[in-house]
Amino acid sequence: MATVGNSTNIFWHECPVNKVDRQKLLNQRGCVVWITGLSGSGKSTLACSLGRELHSRGKLSYVLDGDNLRHGLNKNLGFSAEDRAENIRRVGEVAKLFADAGLICIASLISPYRKDRDACRAMLPDGNFVEVFMNTPLEVCEQRDAKGLYKLARAGKIKGFTGIDDPYEPPLNCEIELRTLNGICPTPSEMAGQVASYLGDRGFLHYTE
Numbered sequence: 001m002a003t004v005g006n007s008t009n010i011f012w013h014e015c016p017v018n019k020v021d022r023q024k025l026l027n028q029r030g031c032v033v034w035i036t037g038l039s040g041s042g043k044s045t046l047a048c049s050l051g052r053e054l055h056s057r058g059k060l061s062y063v064l065d066g067d068n069l070r071h072g073l074n075k076n077l078g079f080s081a082e083d084r085a086e087n088i089r090r091v092g093e094v095a096k097l098f099a100d101a102g103l104i105c106i107a108s109l110i111s112p113y114r115k116d117r118d119a120c121r122a123m124l125p126d127g128n129f130v131e132v133f134m135n136t137p138l139e140v141c142e143q144r145d146a147k148g149l150y151k152l153a154r155a156g157k158i159k160g161f162t163g164i165d166d167p168y169e170p171p172l173n174c175e176i177e178l179r180t181l182n183g184i185c186p187t188p189s190e191m192a193g194q195v196a197s198y199l200g201d202r203g204f205l206h207y208t209e
Ligand SMILES: Nc1ncnc2c1ncn2[C@@H]1O[C@H](COP(=O)(O)OS(=O)(=O)O)[C@@H](OP(=O)(O)O)[C@H]1O
Pocket: 038, 039, 040, 043, 044, 065, 066, 067, 070, 079, 083, 084, 085, 087, 088, 108, 109, 110, 111, 112, 147, 149, 158, 159, 160, 161, 162, 166
């Protein structure tokens, strides 16, 4: 019997089919690929491209996209530092469940605060949280402005926009950094290939005892 947060008198139930059983069934290892970066840096594009790449290799993945989750699970949250922290915490918990289900969970959120991302990392066993930093310069994101949000933020019509008048803390020790080289941005499929290779090299794309 335990007390956790505001819950008292609660019990943990073990199920007879566990994570190892599911990983064997799927012939892969569950993990979380956490993509962080500015709005417009290419997070969703990479998440979809990686999902497609893994699917083509017969690996089961699922994308948790910040924008999409704000249509449902997180629709009661805004963009204050507290709400962003709660947004990241919830997605971290959901991602942990997907990893426990044996899936390669791809989470793509701005996740601007280091401590919120580190808290999600701490939810998983060592090595199972793969942080990918989309290091696309603000000027490039702003030039793309796919949703017209930078224009609105510059005009003062959106307050607290990440990179304009709200902070973004780049990772200090991420597993993968994707950046423009000599002004050239790798294609989404090149980036997805790089992440998939990383997962392959660390044994996530097969299950061996
Ligand atoms: N103030 C402000 N700052 C940043 N982004 C904003 C804001 N208001 C709305 N949007 C839109 O919300 C998307 C980011 O949602 P996230 O859940 O990823 O954000 S966070 O991780 O909680 O910071 C983000 O999507 P992406 O462009 O895909 O990053 C924007 O479309």
